[in-house]
Amino acid sequence: MKKIYLLLVLATAAVSINSCKKNNYAEGTLSPIIAVVDLRGIYKGTDVALNSNNMGGAKEIVGVVISNAAAGNCPAGVLVVQNNRRSAVRGIALEIGNAAANYVPGDSVVVQVDGATLTKVNGSLRVKGLTEASVSKVADNRPIKVQSVPSATLLASPDVYEGTLVTIAKAVADPEPQQGETYAGDKTINDGFGKITMHTEANAAFATTELPFSANFTGIPFAVTSGTDTKMQLWPRTIDDVFTLAATKPSPIIITGYLTNPSGGDGDYEYIQFKATKDIDFSVTNYAVVTCNNAGTNPAPANGWAQGLAKTYKFNLTSGSVKKGEFFYVGGNKNIWGKGSTDISSSNWINSTMYAEVPGADFGNVTANLLANSGNVAGIAVFAGTTVNASTVPLDVIMYGGSGTVYSPGPPEIGYRITNTDYYSTINPVTRLEQGFYGGGSNTSKLPLPTDGLFSQLGGVYDALTGRWITGRTVTSVPLTLTSPITAIETATGFTTIQN
Secondary structure (H helix, E strand, O other): OHHHHHHHHHHHHHHHHHHHHHOOOOOOOOOOEOOHHHHHHHOOOOOEEOOOOOOOOOOEEEEEEOOOHHHOOOOOOEEEEEEEEOOEEEEEEEEOHHHHHHOOOOOEEEEEOOOOEEEEEOOEEEEEOOOHHHEEEEEOOOOOOOEEOOHHHHHHOHHHHOOOOEEEEEEEEOOOOOOOOEOOEEEEEEOOOOEEEEEEOOOOOOOOOEOOOEEEEEEEEEEEEEOOEEEEEEEOOOHHHEEEOOOOOOOOEEEEEEEOOOEOOOOOOOEEEEEEOOOEEOOOOOEEEEEEEOOOOOOOOOOHHHOOOOOEEEEEEOOOEEOOOOEEEEEOOOEOOEOOOOEOOOOOEEEEOOOOOOOOOOOOOOOOOOOOOOOOOEEEEEEEOOOOOOOOOOOEEEEEOOOOOOEEOOOOOEEOEOOOOOOOOOEOOOOOOEOOEOOOOOOOOOEOOOOOOEEEEEEEEEEOOOOEEEEEEEEEEEEOOOOOOOHHHHOOOOOOEEEO
C-alpha cells in the first residue's frame, strides 16, 4: 500500500509540475506607447522603418512639446518633444512640415510613429514620414523639465541630451562680444567646463538682439554634421531662454588645495593652500578663512559659517603679504605631511595656529580635525575683512565629502552661504530665483572626499579680471611622503593658474 501511495503522490506531483510549466506566463496587453529613450535606442547607425515588432508592440509616443517653431530658431518643419519615462528624460525631433508652427512649448501630444522612419538628418536623430495627422494635442500648459547641464557633460553624452531642454549656466561668450554684436549665426559659449556652439538662425525673432557677455543659456541641443565632423549645438528658442547675468566680482584669494589627513595625528598638521589674484598686504586689507566640519548627525547651522563650537573654526589674516599669482598657506604646523615630514616654513604662511590647542579667532572650539575626513560634507570659505556672521557672503568657497544636514529651506533659510564660483551660483539657472546657500536650489555640487594620505590639489584656470573660472576646478590627488618637497604641491600637474 505504501508503494502504491508513493506512486500516486509522484504522479500527482508530475502532473502539477507539467501543468505549471505549461501555464508559466504573465497575461496582459502590450502597451501601445514606447518611451522616447527606447525609441532612440532602436537606431543603430542605419535607417529603421518603425513598426510594432521593433517597438515591442507599441505604435506611438507621448511627450511634451519643447520647441517653438513659430519663433524661427528650430530646424525647418521640426517639432521637438521630450518625455520622462522609465526615469529617463529624452527628446526626439519629428518632421511634420509647416504644422510644427501650430504647437507651442507645454503642449502635450500623442504621436503615431508606426510606419515612420527613424533616421539621422545632418547628424541629428529624427523621425521622418509623419504628417500633420500623425500628431494629436491632448493638453496644454504642461510643465517642462529643464536640466542644468555643464557643457562637458552634454558633449560627453550627446545621445542623452539631444532633443531635450537644457541650460548651460554661468556661461560667457568666447571671445567677448564686440559692441553691437548680435545672436545671429554660430557663437561659442564657455561655462568653465567646456565650450559649445550656440546657434541662431538668421530669421529667428531674436537674431538681431545684442549678445550678452555672461548669461544662463537655455535651448535644445542638436547634433550638426559638417563634412565628417559632427558637433553638438545649443539652439535657444526665444530671447526668454537667455537670462543675462551681472558681472562677477573677482576674488583676491582663491582656494587651490588642502590636506585633510596627514601622516600620524591630524591635530595641528592640516592646512589649506591658497593663491592670490592680486598683490595683498594683509596688515592693510584683512581677510578671514573659515572651515566647517559636519561630522555626525547635524541640524543645519543657524549661524552658518559663524556657527562656531565644534562646527566652524575661524582664522584671521591680518599680517604678512603675498604677490599676485603666488601661493600662501593657512593651518597649523608648517610641515608638508604631518609630524616629522618636510619643513615647509620657508613657504608663505599667513596664519599658523595650533588649532588643537587654541580656539579659533572669534569662534570655533579647539579641534583635532580641522578639515573633516569623516565622510560628511565639509568646506572652506574665504571672507573679506574679519567680521563673519550668518549674513556674511564669502569671496570663495568649496565644499567636499559626503552628505549631512547642513541646509534648511526655512523659513528662515539657514546654512552655509555661497557665492558665484565655478560650482555655485546665487541665481538658480532653471528657476531664475535667488539661491544663497549650499544645498539650496542647484547648489548641491561638491568635490569628492579626499583619499587618506593625499593632498587635494585643485586645478583650473581663473580670470582675475572678470572673476570667472575659465576652466572649473577639478581635484588631482597628490601622493605625499615624509620627505616630499614643497614643489610636490606647487608644481603638480593640474594646479590652478591665474590669467587676466
